[in-house]
Amino acid sequence: GPESGFIEVEQKFFFGPDTAEKLVALGATLEGNITFRDQYYDVPDFRLTLADHWLRQREGTGWELKCPPQPQEGARVPGSATDSATKNEKPPVGDHGDLRQPLPPLQPLERAGWREPATKYLEVTCPREIVARVCKLMGVDPEPSWWENVAVATKELGLQEFASFVTRRRQYRLDNLNVVLDEADFGYAVGEVEAIVRKWEEVSEALENIQKLGYQLGIDMRTRFPGKMSAYLYKFRPAHYNLLMQAGRLRSAGDETDGQGGK
Numbered sequence: 001g002p003e004s005g006f007i008e009v010e011q012k013f014f015f016g017p018d019t020a021e022k023l024v025a026l027g028a029t030l031e032g033n034i035t036f037r038d039q040y041y042d043v044p045d046f047r048l049t050l051a052d053h054w055l056r057q058r059e060g061t062g063w064e065l066k067c068p069p070q071p072q073e074g075a076r077v078p079g080s081a082t083d084s085a086t087k088n089e090k091p092p093v094g095d096h097g098d099l100r101q102p103l104p105p106l107q108p109l110e111r112a113g114w115r116e117p118a119t120k121y122l123e124v125t126c127p128r129e130i131v132a133r134v135c136k137l138m139g140v141d142p143e144p145s146w147w148e149n150v151a152v153a154t155k156e157l158g159l160q161e162f163a164s165f166v167t168r169r170r171q172y173r174l175d176n177l178n179v180v181l182d183e184a185d186f187g188y189a190v191g192e193v194e195a196i197v198r199k200w201e202e203v204s205e206a207l208e209n210i211q212k213l214g215y216q217l218g219i220d221m222r223t224r225f226p227g228k229m230s231a232y233l234y235k236f237r238p239a240h241y242n243l244l245m246q247a248g249r250l251r252s253a254g255d256e257t258d259g260q261g262g263k
């Protein structure tokens with residue numbers, strides 16, 4: 001993809017009613033303010049989501065499948081505990097010196113509260129590709145009428161909607177940070193700040209920038225906060241939530257957040 005060789009450093013956070021205002025006061029520019037409904041689908045035995053495949057229809061965007069990259073799809077830096085933090089890099093070849101540099105020790109990242117980097121996902125939007133991947137997981141041969149029509153395939157495969165919610169999303173840019181404020185219609189709001197860097201040596205600086213922004217906004221940027229899906233399933237689909245937690249596919253949305261950094 002276009003982001004080959006880039007490293008995403010990101011942190012979710014809880015925000016308050018004054019956070020948007022404070023961001024603007026700090027010089028952030030509003031780059032998007034959109035509202036959309038997401039509908040997520042799975043089979044009754046939750047085979048797709050247990051395999052970390054998230055099929056959704058997003059209003060205004062269409063069908064998308066978020067899934068882990070296959071090894072040949074390149075999202076790993078070999079031999080590193082931090083390899084899941086990377087997105088779409090190609091294996092180091094030719095002259096691309098950046099990825100050949102020795103990786104920094106994990107210790108500083110741990111101290112910075114970035115103990116376990118976020119898993120990155122492919123976002124597949126090509127209908128054929130979506131149908132192929134879903135059918136493979138289901139162990140079914142796709143019918144010709146399914147190839148260009150995810151809706152038909154979804155119906156005939158017996159997939160059912162398991163989550164549907166509306167998100168109001170505001171996107172800000174502040175220096176090298178992208179900040180997203182999401183408010184879901186089921187009473188959950190979560191922000192995400194993201195820095196994209198080119199080299200491993202730049203990760204700790206990005207983390208410092210993220211922590212600094214948290215300080216300026218008066219916001220906790222160290223706790224690992226659950227995403228919208230965790231919160232949704234915890235509230236509305238506890239059986240599905242519990243299965244996914246057992247499979248390690250979700251961040252805890254209960255009273256305790258897991259994976260605390262720092263200390």
Ligand code: V4E
Binds near residue numbers: 066121249
């Ligand atoms: C992949 C995934 C889910 C699907 C929803 O993805 P998410 O990025 O949480 O939603 P959203 O609306 O912000 O999507 P965007 O607009 O950015 O495409 S629900 C749970 N997962 C798994 C998962 C995971 N295990 N860990 C992390 C850090 N994220 C997601």
